[in-house]
Amino acid sequence: MTHLHDDPTPVEHDPTGMRELLASLPDPGPMPEDLVARITAALAEESRAAQGSLSSQAARVVHAPLAAADAGSVVPLRPHRPTLRHLGVAAAVVTAIGLGGAALGAWPSSLTGPIAALSEASSADSEAGAAPAAPGADESSKGGDAEAGAGVSDLSATDRLDGVTIVMSGAEHSSDALAAAASALVTTTYPTVTPLTAEAPGIGPIATAIGARTCADALGISPDAGILVDVSEVDGAPAAVLIATDGGARTAYAVSRSCTTRSPMLIAGPIALP
């Protein structure tokens, strides 16, 4: 049967009944929370990258990222030196999107004693200042104190977001010697990876601040704990060593890079560090 393109029949006219059948199919449902978090982190990184470009490379703000999109990449990990200003921008994005419990904070570009830096994260955030929260954001992002005003709500969100440091030591750890490896990580300087990025296909969610915090949650680590993640290898396979610092106590875990909610994929640990 042929239909002319100027067919005056309204599209609603359907003697086959298929239109009604298709319309009756249930909705796929809301976007899954893990995907929301993933895209939120990616957008925050985009925002941060754009602001960095604006300040130093205005001509490439729009066109350079487009090239990456055309190439089919999602969001690449890229070298980045976060500034206080960038952190404020990213915090505003995450807050506006309503991502409660996501990870965002301050990280130095390199650390001498990463754990020490973790304990300083909140003061760095305070210096950075916090962007006001969006009223349209989900309630979960508001810190549960609507009467306190946007500034306090955002501070609450920021407090939950800090304390994640990600390094790439390049080491090949052994699960049998996790304690020694973790102790070395705590005291050795390694280049940090900017944690606030989208998941990189070659690394996985563990290299993102959100992913690291989600993994920590899956391991039963307090959300108040500082987290150091070394994206490396364990027993010859891609993995990560995660060290949690909570109340002065340090605990080490070796996990798969796919560690996530309800699936920590623990390789070794927990091991209490001296």
Next chain:
Amino acid sequence: MSPDQRPGSALSSEGDAVGDRALVGDPVLVDAADVGELSDRDLMARHVRGDGGVAFGELFRRHRDRMYAVAIRTTSNRELAADAVQEAFISAFRRADAYRGEAAVTTWLHRIVVNACLDRLRREKAAVRRAGDLGELDLPDPRDHHSAAEARHIVHAALAKLPEGQRLALVLIDMQGLSVSEAAVVLGVAEGTVKSRCFRGREALAELIGRPDGSPFKNLGSETEPQGAP
């Protein structure tokens, strides 16, 4: 009236009634207290002028579920849909300055999402094969009665057998509820073409799954790989 339908909210260089301090100043100093009240077009304008991503974050919050639905229905594969919708939102974030305001923001987003889905499907032939796998088609709700879940599988399998153009027209018009003119913008074809694809797609679908008069399902083979030609 939805925010996107408010009058006087054209995407232009005119200043927003609120939040200009953020638009012209340091992006950190975003006055985000009003984004929930802004129309989609105003949010786009604000994002283009630079507000540290706050306005786009609100757009994402508003439309993410709908865009996820269209991605699921277009790809019939949750993994592909997730990748495509992420790619689409990032692309929209970067290309916001290309939005001229002729169509609704939702229509523009639909177009980006559909294109991202098609790009994924075309570039990843293995993924196309997975999309034809009934086991990964839009998974039924476990609360469904068996017969209802089976019917959903059959409909999705039949949809997957349709030519791409017809399938997209039915997804956008009959499942997503877009108008013919909106679907035409999304697909980049004439409105008459959209209608024609709808009519043909419904007839083909009815032929595949049987008429809704109680006649049995038929013509559904085991292979349900989506067709590439429109």
